[in-house]
Amino acid sequence: MAMRFSDSDRAAVYRAIYERRDMRHFVRKPVDAHVLARLIDAAHHAPSVGYMQPWRILRITDETLRQALHDAVERERTHTADALGERRDEFMKLKVEGMLDCGELLVMALMDGREKYVFGRRTMPEMDLASVACAIQNMWLAARAEGLGMGWVSIFDVDELRSLLRMPAGAKPVAILCLGHVERFYPRPMLEIEHWAHRMPIADCISENYWPRSDDR
Incomplete structure (x- = not known):
């Protein structure tokens, strides 16, 4: 049996990689x-x-909790802006997020009790x-293949989210993932379009x- 994917299958893998975008604009459906x-x-099925x-995925279906998470991000957004100095207004x-518009809101977190795992971590x-980042990337590429947008939100206070989500000691939120339908995918990364970075x-x-x-160099 051939180990290599067919030309069309390989092209689909690379297409998902190159057309993946960190989405901020969603259609609420x-x-x-x-x-x-x-x-x-x-x-x-990500490597670990x-x-x-170590990944734990929390699906946020409570609208009050969704709003509370959004408020937490907004507070940290202001603190981040203040820390940026002359780029604050920019x-x-x-x-930076589409938390109130996306069809699904997920929180990707690290499990508790990780200290017992030594293999590869000593x-x-x-x-x-x-x-966990590999798991997020797997989901991101699969979402693009499904025609869905996904955005990674990391602007939050870890302890505030840990409290909101009632996480046990040792567990840690890593990312808020906005997932859902979009009108279109950005032709280039949004931060390139906005001239923030290249x-x-x-x-x-x-x-x-x-x-x-x-x-x-």
Whole structure:
């Protein structure tokens, strides 16, 4: 059996990667339950260090809680803006979330009791976070393939969310994920469109054998 995907299957994988966008604008209509189940299953099939599967997914269906989470993000958005100094006003003009408009609101979190997992984490305990990021990326690419937008919101106070979501000691929220239907996908990353930042040249991100000297850049 050939190990390589067909030309069309390979093209679909790369298309999902290159057309994935961090979405902020949504159409408030429900996400089909079967599609949502597929996306969660895709996240659950992500790689994880030591096969610890540290992700925990909270589906927010209570509208009062959705509003409370949105309020928490708004408070931290102001604090973030204040910390940006001269770029404060520019930042405040950016749309940084679509929490009240998306069809589904999910919180991706780290499990409690992670200290017992040593495999792959003895010298790099943060690899549990890397594993959760892989689960988010799986869901993101699958959502794009399903024609749904997803946005990652990380502007929040961790302890405030932990309290709102009644998390046990040791558990930690990582991302609020806005998921839902969109009118269109951004042609380029939104922060590029808004001139906030631009994709680095790939040559600046890769070197051979050793860390590049500053005069090699």
